[in-house]
Amino acid sequence: DAGITQSPRHKVTETGTPVTLRCHQTENHRYMYWYRQDPGHGLRLIHYSYGVKDTDKGEVSDGYSVSRSKTEDFLLTLESATSSQTSVYFCAISPRGDTGELFFGEGSRLTVL
Amino acid sequence: GENVEQHPSTLSVQEGDSAVIKCTYSDSASNYFPWYKQELGKGPQLIIDIRSNVGEKKDQRIAVTLNKTAKHFSLHITETQPEDSAVYFCAARPFYSGGGADGLTFGKGTHLIIQP
Numbered sequence: 001d002a003g004i005t006q007s008p009r010h011k012v013t014e015t016g017t018p019v020t021l022r023c024h025q026t027e028n029h030r031y032m033y034w035y036r037q038d039p040g041h042g043l044r045l046i047h048y049s050y051g052v053k054d055t056d057k058g059e060v061s062d063g064y065s066v067s068r069s070k071t072e073d074f075l076l077t078l079e080s081a082t083s084s085q086t087s088v089y090f091c092a093i094s095p096r097g098d099t100g101e102l103f104f105g106e107g108s109r110l111t112v113l
Numbered sequence: 114g115e116n117v118e119q120h121p122s123t124l125s126v127q128e129g130d131s132a133v134i135k136c137t138y139s140d141s142a143s144n145y146f147p148w149y150k151q152e153l154g155k156g157p158q159l160i161i162d163i164r165s166n167v168g169e170k171k172d173q174r175i176a177v178t179l180n181k182t183a184k185h186f187s188l189h190i191t192e193t194q195p196e197d198s199a200v201y202f203c204a205a206r207p208f209y210s211g212g213g214a215d216g217l218t219f220g221k222g223t224h225l226i227i228q229p
Binding site: 056 | 119147149154155156157158159162202215217219220221222
């Protein structure tokens with residue numbers, strides 16, 4: 001158990017509303033990531049963080065922002081949700097930054113109507 | 114950037130038979146190749162990985178082989194069991210990615226079905 005908790009696990013919202021997904025880790029790891037998983041696309045990196053207030057964009061960052069004010073929390077925000085952002089979102093940590101090994105959370109299923 | 118192709122998208126095998134999933138990558142600078150298993154309703158979990166200085170790695174019933182010249186790597190599962198049913202993802206990461214897993218590129222996944 002990598003000590004990763006995602007919340008909420010399921011959310012249904014309407015187009016145009018803001019949404020924030022939270023990832024909480026108990027292991028004090030430096031590296032944290034947000035991925036989205038869609039049928040036919042596999043796992044795609046949205047944003048990542050190398051530490052408090054140190055974040056960067058991934059492959060599919062448009063429409064998303066992140067914040068990391070504490071080591072243990074990494075927040076993903078959809079400022080104005082669109083139907084194309086309906087997906088399953090996974091948070092991950094990398095205990096050893098040099099290997100790229102990832103430990104994933106259980107996922108947050110978001111439906112935008 | 115790196116591009117990872119994974120085949121097949123769905124694989125059905127009889128319990129007890131072997132299963133092979135193949136991936137190709139485009140960036141010759143990639144040197145780390147993990148495989149993840151995702152069970153229904155859960156997050157992916159690392160099951161085995163290989164680095165470019167090794168041609169093969171085994172862990173009980175699973176093995177991974179790497180052909181750097183052809184830029185492809187494969188996951189082999191022998192004596193398949195019902196609990197092997199899952200979606201499997203391959204990935205590749207270039208050495209110049211530096212620290213962290215942000216340089217990791219995933220394949221689109223293979224749904225492995227073990228028939229009783």
